[in-house]
Amino acid sequence: MMDNDSCLYYQQQLVLNFPSAQATLKTAYLAHLYKKPEVAIPAYTELIENSRYDKGPLLEKRGDQYIQIKEYSKAKEDYNRVQKTENNKTRVNDKIKQVDKNISVNQATLSTINNLQASEQEKINAADKFLQIGQFVKANELLQTIDRSSVLYQKAEPLLQEAQLKINPATTIITETAVKANPRLNTEVGVKKVAVRKVN
Secondary structure (H helix, E strand, C coil): CCCHHHHHHHHHHHHHHCCCHHHHHHHHHHHHHCCCHHHHHHHHHHHHHHCCCCHHHHHHHHHHHHHHCCCHHHHHHHHHHHHHHCCCHHHHHHHHHHHHHHHHHHHHHHHCCCCCCCCHHHHHHHHHHHHHCCCHHHHHHHHHCCCCCCCCHHHHHHHHHHHHHHHCCCCCCCCHHHHHHCHHHHHHHHHHHHHHHHHC
16 A cells, blocks of 8 residues: 555656646645645646636635645635635634734734844744744844854754745755745745746
8 A cells, every 4th residue: 555655756757757637636636635845836836827726715725724834824815815715714804813912922922032032042033933924134133143153053054044035036946955944935946946847
């Protein structure tokens, strides 16, 4: 019997070798089912941008996946787009309220931190929360203050690369180590690959 990772891997290979909206939809579904948002989000993105499927459910599913990686600002964007078209607005409104609550909790936490006098670990935690709510410049500025020779810089670097990618995608260099350590960065790289395939 195949395990979940193998099943998803072979499904992804099928999409690469025989691309179709139906195969991409199956990949998105399996990744969603197996809790692999770094695979599901790029698949949903490709379907939203390139297929004739109803965009509402795809946007909602992608928003659900963004919640899994704590990218609340993108989840809210997707839910707001769904809300404009979806008949079942109550369900989507409940999701928007939950995202707003998560964003408020992050903002409240951030307002209590004095960034200039925070420890490096507190700066990393604060930068992660800034990234979750879409404040990439603040995250970048905070992470730039962490000493590169510090042991904690290894934890900060994947977040720093994420912030820099969101600020300036054309010039940011992403390392494989950072991609493996940061699910949001991994997802962003996957979404960028979808955009490149679309152009080519």
